[in-house]
Amino acid sequence: xxxxxxxxxxxxxxxxxxxxxxxxxxxxxxxxxxxxxxxxxxxxxxxxxxxxxxxxxxxxxxxxxxxxxxxxxxxxxxxxxxxxxxxxxxxxxxxxxxxxxxxxxxxxxxxxxxxxxxxxxxxxxxxxxxxxxxxxxxxxxxxxxxxxxxxxxxxxxxxxxxxxxxxxxxxxxxxxxxxxxxxxxxxxxxxxxxxxxxxxxxxxxxxxxxxxxxxxxxxxxxxxxxxxxxxxxxxxxxxxxxxxxxxxxxxxxxxxxxxxxxxxxxxxxxxx
Amino acid sequence: xxxxxxxxxxxxxxxxxxxxxxxxxxxxxxxxxxxxxxxxxxxxxxxxxxxxxxxxxxxxxxxxxxxxxxxxxxxxxxxxxxxxxxxxxxxxxxxxxxxxxxxxxxxxxxxxxxxxxxxxxxxxxxxxxxxxxxxxxxxxxxxx
Numbered sequence: 001x002x003x004x005x006x007x008x009x010x011x012x013x014x015x016x017x018x019x020x021x022x023x024x025x026x027x028x029x030x031x032x033x034x035x036x037x038x039x040x041x042x043x044x045x046x047x048x049x050x051x052x053x054x055x056x057x058x059x060x061x062x063x064x065x066x067x068x069x070x071x072x073x074x075x076x077x078x079x080x081x082x083x084x085x086x087x088x089x090x091x092x093x094x095x096x097x098x099x100x101x102x103x104x105x106x107x108x109x110x111x112x113x114x115x116x117x118x119x120x121x122x123x124x125x126x127x128x129x130x131x132x133x134x135x136x137x138x139x140x141x142x143x144x145x146x147x148x149x150x151x152x153x154x155x156x157x158x159x160x161x162x163x164x165x166x167x168x169x170x171x172x173x174x175x176x177x178x179x180x181x182x183x184x185x186x187x188x189x190x191x192x193x194x195x196x197x198x199x200x201x202x203x204x205x206x207x208x209x210x211x212x213x214x215x216x217x218x219x220x221x222x223x224x225x226x227x228x229x230x231x232x233x234x235x236x237x238x239x240x241x242x243x244x245x246x247x248x249x250x251x252x253x254x255x256x257x258x259x260x261x262x263x264x265x266x267x268x269x270x271x272x
Numbered sequence: 273x274x275x276x277x278x279x280x281x282x283x284x285x286x287x288x289x290x291x292x293x294x295x296x297x298x299x300x301x302x303x304x305x306x307x308x309x310x311x312x313x314x315x316x317x318x319x320x321x322x323x324x325x326x327x328x329x330x331x332x333x334x335x336x337x338x339x340x341x342x343x344x345x346x347x348x349x350x351x352x353x354x355x356x357x358x359x360x361x362x363x364x365x366x367x368x369x370x371x372x373x374x375x376x377x378x379x380x381x382x383x384x385x386x387x388x389x390x391x392x393x394x395x396x397x398x399x400x401x402x403x404x405x406x407x408x409x410x411x412x413x414x415x416x
Contacts, residue, residue: 128406129402146358146378148349149350151348158284158285165285165289166289
């Protein structure tokens with residue numbers, strides 16, 4: 001049987017069978033319809049991505065620090081085995097634990113003190129202070145200024161007033177004259193004071209010595225001698241004189257107060 | 273502090289004359305503003321004491337009667353009724369306490385600044401201010 005498209009069918013030079021002329025390759029569905037869009041997206045992707053960037057990248061300065069990293073790991077390698085991964089407890093921990101707990105509790109309860117002290121009566125007066133503060137705030141909302149005004153152009157005239165007042169004060173300033181004491185005046189004053197003191201003290205000493213002189217002479221004479229002398233001097237003038245200046249103590253009743261009147265009368269009759 | 277404008281004018285002039293005379297003695301251990309303010313407050317207190325002496329009042333007495341009269345007659349007080357009432361309340365305070373209140377309330381100075389000006393401790397100033405506010409509160413309550 002003759003096959004189609006064989007070289008036997010008047011096709012001189014064309015020696016392929018008809019079955020071989022059929023394209024054995026197939027394309028996916030809608031391939032050609034989506035072909036343009038896929039090509040364009042590939043183009044865009046190519047434009048966006050860095051042509052030099054590869055999938056695998058190396059951090060910056062990796063190779064420069066690499067030797068240091070390797071040396072560090074080599075140094076740490078011997079210690080890796082010694083570091084325990086389990087939790088260790090110090091020696092004797094559980095034996096002393098109860099004591100430690102009791103000590104901590106005592107420390108917290110007994111040594112606890114307020115870091116900041118409160119003034120005396122603070123809480124008692126607190127409400128009053130708060131009320132006062134509230135009143136102050138309300139007052140400030142109502143009255144913020146003192147209400148006093150300044151006359152117009154006050155500052156301009158003030159300067160002239162001050163200058164005028166200053167000049168007036170300078171004119172009325174009382175002149176103070178300093179007393180110029182020379183040195184000799186001081187010496188003279190000191191000498192005068194010394195003289196006065198000397199005279200006063202001399203007089204005082206002198207008067208004292210005279211009285212002492214009289215008293216010392218009389219005290220040396222015995223009383224009996226004085227009485228005998230007085231009785232011997234039978235001069236009525238002397239007696240009167242002595243009686244007049246005779247010392248009478250305050251408690252005495254008077255001269256001859258203890259002598260009887262009859263004796264006095266006899267004496268007077270005898271002498272006169 | 274002195275209420276009357278003419279008195280205030282006199283005090284201001286005296287203050288500036290004093291400042292001009294004693295400027296060389298200013299030691300710069302405080303700010304110029306503080307020094308000026310201190311002179312002004314001292315002059316005010318001195319002026320009020322002198323007024324009391326002229327009126328044969330004790331220095332412990334407040335100047336309320338004289339100053340209240342001045343306030344009522346003053347032509348440079350243009351405040352409203354509330355401000356007038358507050359000024360009347362202030363006149364019942366002692367001069368120094370009134371001074372502290374004025375500095376804190378109207379001029380909004382800090383306690384540290386007031387302490388530097390008046391030479392009083394901050395604690396004393398706070399106590400004085402607190403008492404002043406209480407007295408004003410009582411005044412407002414009693415004069416409502």
